[in-house]
Amino acid sequence: MKDARRILELVRSVCPMGVFPGRDEEGRAAWEPDPFHVLISTVLSQRTKDANTFAASSRLFAEFDSPEMLAKAPQERIEDLIRPAGFPRAKGRAIKEIARIIHEKGDLVPDTLEGLIALPMVGRKTANCVLSYGFGKEAICVDTHVHRIANRIGLCATKDPEETEYALREAVPRDLWIDTNSLLVRFGQTICLPRSPRCPQCPVAPWCDFYERSQGGAGRGLTRAPHEKGGTSVKGRAKTGRP
Numbered sequence: 201m202k203d204a205r206r207i208l209e210l211v212r213s214v215c216p217m218g219v220f221p222g223r224d225e226e227g228r229a230a231w232e233p234d235p236f237h238v239l240i241s242t243v244l245s246q247r248t249k250d251a252n253t254f255a256a257s258s259r260l261f262a263e264f265d266s267p268e269m270l271a272k273a274p275q276e277r278i279e280d281l282i283r284p285a286g287f288p289r290a291k292g293r294a295i296k297e298i299a300r301i302i303h304e305k306g307d308l309v310p311d312t313l314e315g316l317i318a319l320p321m322v323g324r325k326t327a328n329c330v331l332s333y334g335f336g337k338e339a340i341c342v343d344t345h346v347h348r349i350a351n352r353i354g355l356c357a358t359k360d361p362e363e364t365e366y367a368l369r370e371a372v373p374r375d376l377w378i379d380t381n382s383l384l385v386r387f388g389q390t391i392c393l394p395r396s397p398r399c400p401q402c403p404v405a406p407w408c409d410f411y412e413r414s415q416g417g418a419g420r421g422l423t424r425a426p427h428e429k430g431g432t433s434v435k436g437r438a439k440t441g442r443p
């Protein structure tokens with residue numbers, strides 16, 4: 201089995217600051233990362249970029265900053281405020297309904313996977329984001345970046361994000377579950393890109409199945425990351441083809 205701790209620490213060495221829905225590139229947000237804010241921001245983050253989520257969340261919470269305020273807000277105004285995140289009608293309806301349900305339960309966001317996925321537009325990914333980032337509970341939020349990168353490296357061999365979540369629960373030490381999402385998302389946005397991964401710049405290359413296959417197995421003998429002292433450049437190896 202791959203050493204997931206080592207791999208995640210190498211990822212941290214090049215992407216020290218994680219991200220999560222509703223924060224900007226510098227990790228800033230105009231609101232507290234409590235379960236309510238994380239839940240609404242994560243719904244807004246579906247099918248859009250971080251910058252759009254940040255803009256929509258900031259605009260929305262500047263005007264409606266509690267479940268009660270959001271539940272009573274005019275639908276059209278919500279849609280207007282969240283427009284930067286896309287799908288304003290569907291997301292607007294969902295977050296207003298979520299706010300209503302939460303407000304009726306004493307402004308308490310459910311703190312279980314089952315309770316969260318009962319809410320509109322909340323699937324396992326969103327629920328695990330809320331559990332990990334909002335409640336600080338051990339959970340692994342698997343989005344497209346996490347699913348892609350975990351399979352490329354060989355931490356798992358799975359067909360969909362749900363399978364990946366279960367596989368990573370076995371592969372990743374529990375104290376790293378919360379960090380797994382934020383580390384791999386930033387890594388997937390900067391180095392392990394969806395279409396053209398920047399393998400020559402990647403410290404994980406010596407442990408990566410995708411890289412090894414791309415080199416016809418030449419990566420197997422590499423024992424140090426390229427940026428580590430004494431490490432050999434992956435780029436150089438790729439050019440020479442020598443192990």
Ligand code: SF4
Nearest residue numbers: 392397399402405408
């Ligand atoms: S070596 Fe390439 S494919 Fe593997 S984790 Fe790094 S960037 Fe991604």
